[in-house]
Amino acid sequence: MSVEESRYSPKFNSPSADITFKSSDGVFFRIHRKNLEVCTEGFPPSDVVATEDEVVELTETSTTLELLFQFIYPQRHPALDTTPFDILYPLAEASEKYQVFPAMNICHIRLRDMVQQHPAEISVYAAKHNYPYLVSHVAPMMIGMDPIKVAQILPPHLIVPWTRYIQEWIRVHRQTTLVLTYNGRCHEDRKICDSRITNENAWQIFAFSCMRKLSSGIQTLRALDEVFDVAQDWKVMKDTFVRYELRANAPVPQCCQNDLAAWRKKIDDAIASIPKFSTFL
Ligand SMILES: [Zn+2]
Numbered sequence: 305m306s307v308e309e310s311r312y313s314p315k316f317n318s319p320s321a322d323i324t325f326k327s328s329d330g331v332f333f334r335i336h337r338k339n340l341e342v343c344t345e346g347f348p349p350s351d352v353v354a355t356e357d358e359v360v361e362l363t364e365t366s367t368t369l370e371l372l373f374q375f376i377y378p379q380r381h382p383a384l385d386t387t388p389f390d391i392l393y394p395l396a397e398a399s400e401k402y403q404v405f406p407a408m409n410i411c412h413i414r415l416r417d418m419v420q421q422h423p424a425e426i427s428v429y430a431a432k433h434n435y436p437y438l439v440s441h442v443a444p445m446m447i448g449m450d451p452i453k454v455a456q457i458l459p460p461h462l463i464v465p466w467t468r469y470i471q472e473w474i475r476v477h478r479q480t481t482l483v484l485t486y487n488g489r490c491h492e493d494r495k496i497c498d499s500r501i502t503n504e505n506a507w508q509i510f511a512f513s514c515m516r517k518l519s520s521g522i523q524t525l526r527a528l529d530e531v532f533d534v535a536q537d538w539k540v541m542k543d544t545f546v547r548y549e550l551r552a553n554a555p556v557p558q559c560c561q562n563d564l565a566a567w568r569k570k571i572d573d574a575i576a577s578i579p580k581f582s583t584f585l
Contacts, residue, residue, distance in 0.1 A: 331366035345403035375407040443581035448523035465584035
């Protein structure tokens, strides 16, 4: 195989093909126009001009095109279930750009499964290409992102809905982050904390610790495991008071565990009451 031949995609090199595309990294793809007409709406792209030898240059890489063109032929399409994000995302963008309908469908389903790892990129994709349900799915994960960055990546028509959505999270934060109704002297139900030692009790220390973590912003509402992890606070308290009444291996008092769980449930319930982002559209 000559060097020139090696630059042709082995999968897309049919002699009966009637249009040739060139990837950004210099690989040629011979494709049948009639398949493009049936499966896509944007090929060949109107903003590119074929060169003299009828080669249409595209901005996508050969990796992207190799996958994309598989969706325009009558064959089993790639499942994309093990495709990593850095390959899937440009494929999803390309399938939207050229309106390759079979690829658009599977790409947005696969991206939906990756929102935990890539909320920012997927929110942009979902907003840009009008997948409101996916924007709703990813919106809670964007709570932790820098608001300036979110405003920059969202298209203008989503800024007001996003602001209204954030207002709901701020409301929940304001209504649920403060406890210590009795200044920490006892539990929220007025019962004395089992750990009470002189003027100290564990509930007061736990409550201050959790409130301090929550006070850094609404993004903490998305990290409640971390917020309500009081292991370190308990260790410090035991280290301080072990000579008095606390045994070194004593677990977090049940009364405190109950109050922490009740507080957390109140926050979880309030978060569950926030309407989906799509209802603000
Ligand atoms: Zn207690």
